[in-house]
Amino acid sequence: xxxxxxxxxxxxxxxxxxxxxxxxxxxxxxxxxxxxxxxxxxxxxxxxxxxxxxxxxxxxxxxxxxxxxxxxxxxxxxxxxxxxxxxxxxxxxxxxxxxxxxxxxxxxxxxxxxxxxxxxxxxxxxxxxxxxxxxx
Amino acid sequence: xxxxxxxxxxxxxxxxxxxxxxxxxxxxxxxxxxxxxxxxxxxxxxxxxxxxxxxxxxxxxxxxxxxxxxxxxxxxxxxxxxxxxxxxxxxxxxxxxxxxxxxxxxxxxxxxxxxxxxxxxxxxxxxxxxxxxxxxxxxxxxxxxxxxxxxxxxxxxxxxxxxxxxxxxxxxxxxxxxxxxxxxxxxxxxxxxxxxxxxxxxxxxxxxxxxxxxxxxxxxxxxxxxxxxxxxxxxxxxxxxxxxxxxxxxxxxxxxxxxxxxxxxxxxxxxxxxxxxxxxxxxxxxxxxxxxxxxxxxxxxxxxxxxxxxxxxxxxxxxxxxxxxxxxxxxxxxxxxxxxxxxxxxxxxxxxxxxx
Numbered sequence: 343x344x345x346x347x348x349x350x351x352x353x354x355x356x357x358x359x360x361x362x363x364x365x366x367x368x369x370x371x372x373x374x375x376x377x378x379x380x381x382x383x384x385x386x387x388x389x390x391x392x393x394x395x396x397x398x399x400x401x402x403x404x405x406x407x408x409x410x411x412x413x414x415x416x417x418x419x420x421x422x423x424x425x426x427x428x429x430x431x432x433x434x435x436x437x438x439x440x441x442x443x444x445x446x447x448x449x450x451x452x453x454x455x456x457x458x459x460x461x462x463x464x465x466x467x468x469x470x471x472x473x474x475x476x477x478x
Numbered sequence: 479x480x481x482x483x484x485x486x487x488x489x490x491x492x493x494x495x496x497x498x499x500x501x502x503x504x505x506x507x508x509x510x511x512x513x514x515x516x517x518x519x520x521x522x523x524x525x526x527x528x529x530x531x532x533x534x535x536x537x538x539x540x541x542x543x544x545x546x547x548x549x550x551x552x553x554x555x556x557x558x559x560x561x562x563x564x565x566x567x568x569x570x571x572x573x574x575x576x577x578x579x580x581x582x583x584x585x586x587x588x589x590x591x592x593x594x595x596x597x598x599x600x601x602x603x604x605x606x607x608x609x610x611x612x613x614x615x616x617x618x619x620x621x622x623x624x625x626x627x628x629x630x631x632x633x634x635x636x637x638x639x640x641x642x643x644x645x646x647x648x649x650x651x652x653x654x655x656x657x658x659x660x661x662x663x664x665x666x667x668x669x670x671x672x673x674x675x676x677x678x679x680x681x682x683x684x685x686x687x688x689x690x691x692x693x694x695x696x697x698x699x700x701x702x703x704x705x706x707x708x709x710x711x712x713x714x715x716x717x718x719x720x721x722x723x724x725x726x727x728x729x730x731x732x733x734x735x736x737x738x739x740x741x742x743x744x745x746x747x748x749x750x751x752x753x754x755x756x757x758x759x760x761x762x763x764x765x766x767x768x769x770x771x772x773x774x775x776x777x778x779x780x781x782x783x784x785x786x787x788x789x790x791x792x793x794x795x796x797x798x799x800x801x802x803x804x805x806x807x808x809x810x811x812x813x814x815x816x817x818x819x820x821x822x823x824x825x826x827x828x829x830x831x832x833x834x
Contacts, residue, residue, distance in 0.1 A: 352795075354799055354800065356777075356803055358775065358776050358777040359776075363777040363780070363781070365799060367796060367799070372781050372785070454782070455784070455788060455789060458785060458789040459789055462789060464585065464586040465586070466588060467589040468589070469499040469500050469501050469591075470500065471499075472578040472589075472598070473587060
């Protein structure tokens, strides 16, 4: 199974050293991916299938890596960060061996912006006109 | 696409209410206001920020007479203008079609495209910031301003600076900044994090003031440009920053907190200016017995800076975030727990400002 970024206009993913930081501007949530999670993310964004990612990371661990990678990809999809795609041309993906051994991929999420947006909402308009907003 | 000429009788006769899309409606309304103001002979005042020169034309009513006070130290004459803003106070027929339906409630609504930026902010009687990005013309409209909110006096037209980013390449961000010599620090963090306190402590120690709640960033190496000479001090800091408090021009309560509204330009020793950003500092009050400075992941500093900036200055979300992320590249980031002795903070921050 292959994935692509759910919406390049609303989701930003950037690498900072060994960390991948993803911002979802629709929900106001930020995500931090380290270690195996960062490796899986960069693999997915390079167009590598879940199966090949699991196979590649396999030597670094002794657990059910296929299940862990598939589960992690499903969580990223549930968060609205990625969506399934047809296979596409793959980029270069050379994951590093996790320095502290294998750990099932996890992300940490931060709600700084989400909390601010809840206090002071802002709605995007389109050229069709101002949005109709139902008061809570 | 309907063309709206910035001056001339054709545009002033156009009925903006018949335009098909919001973009054309905005461009048409801006053009009409521009025509009206040009015909009225209202003088234009120009203000320079880096290489960006903003003209402001305002028939200022009683409510917004103080609008440009906090940046009038940027006033220039005979300088080529990059963009022009018309400031409108009170009901205006040309702009009325741009006001969102009351059914949008108290929420902000924004349209940001390559062609236009338009933000309706219902706070304080409402404010519309509309900019035709292709023509670098804009309007800031206060349809029912009986008195400007304190935050608007402190950071006037800040959304227009956001709207004009494609022309200026200077991004307004929610942060404070202070400098020693050519270099300085950008202080990021949410409301109540201690940005103002840290900045004013440095100003009291002789640092140059670059900004409090809003500064412009841009360039390579990254620079912070002064926008306003205002600072807003919370009541619990009044006794800790007595020198800064002498610059108070009013005490406000309309934000739900008691705040001293400061005009830093009133401080006899304070210098105001721009700086190369040597470090991003995020205040973290952890109750340490002394000052604790620790390296901070760049991703955390970006999150601190971008979360409040993207909410306070909405629109162009993805582009703004990417700009900030790019701007922070290569800049060292630190968390600073100021400890209990505020007066000791500036000396501890000196090496960060110097880039060491």
